Amino acid sequence: MEHAQITNCISREELKQLISTKQQLVKIIDVRGKEDYDNYHIPGAINIVILEIELASQLFDKNDFVITACGKGGGRSAQAAEKLQQLGFKNAKWLCGGTIGWNEN
Numbered sequence: 154m155e156h157a158q159i160t161n162c163i164s165r166e167e168l169k170q171l172i173s174t175k176q177q178l179v180k181i182i183d184v185r186g187k188e189d190y191d192n193y194h195i196p197g198a199i200n201i202v203i204l205e206i207e208l209a210s211q212l213f214d215k216n217d218f219v220i221t222a223c224g225k226g227g228g229r230s231a232q233a234a235e236k237l238q239q240l241g242f243k244n245a246k247w248l249c250g251g252t253i254g255w256n257e258n
Contacts, residue, residue: 161234162227163220163246165255171218179218182209183252184233195222195248195255206233210240218244226251 163171172179181198183190190200201208206221213219219242221233230247237245250257 161231161238161246162249164249165257168220168248171220175218178216179220180209180213181220181222181248182206182233183222184229185223185252189224193252195252198222198252203229203233206236207240209237210242213242215241216244217242218246220246220248222248222255223251225253 168179168181181195183194183198183200184203184206185200186202187200190198194200203223209219219234219237221230221237223230223233226247226249230251234245234247248255
């Protein structure tokens with residue numbers, strides 16, 4: 154895994170803390186397909202497939218905390234977060250462990 158991806162990863166615990174302190178500014182984007190999203194997603198997550206991630210640049214403020222999530226985390230979500238950073242979202246990160254890790258104890 155590249156160093157840039159590691160630093161752009163946010164843990165489940167960090168995300169929960171961020172949501173509790175800055176709820177209105179945190180946007181979670183599930184970049185998986187609709188079927189996977191419909192089967193299970195993080196509460197409050199919005200489904201925008203990775204191929205349409207540039208749409209987020211029109212929907213969200215570039216100062217928002219935009220967190221991307223996929224199944225296990227680090228594949229599509231890392232690519233999406235990187236793209237959002239290129240589009241000017243300075244607080245874009247991907248969720249370590251993805252939606253699968255979200256409910257793990």
